[in-house]
Amino acid sequence: MDMMAASTTSRSSVQVVMAMVNPLPQIDQNLCTGCHACVDACPAQALAQKDGKAFLQHPLLCTYCTACEDICPEGAIALPFLIVMAPRMAH
């Protein structure tokens, strides 16, 4: 969804925020030692390894579960925070 679509949609604020950020895991290739732990831990099989470095091979499969971030011994994986805004309550 592009920004224009996000601003004109009737969807909730949460979905608009999701469209404006990239919550996918970010893997620092300089820190990755290629231990394969994140690839093995990913329940969605979204990660793979090439030339001794992990990378997000299938972004659409990622469920943002944070398993890869939690297991990486090098702190090479970060999931950007999602800012979740609750819909406004009716008075």
Ligand code: SF4
């Ligand atoms: S767990 Fe960390 S160090 Fe190991 S392959 Fe994945 S990103 Fe690289």
Ligand code: SF4
């Ligand atoms: S956040 Fe979860 S689903 Fe996404 S790549 Fe990491 S382990 Fe796989």
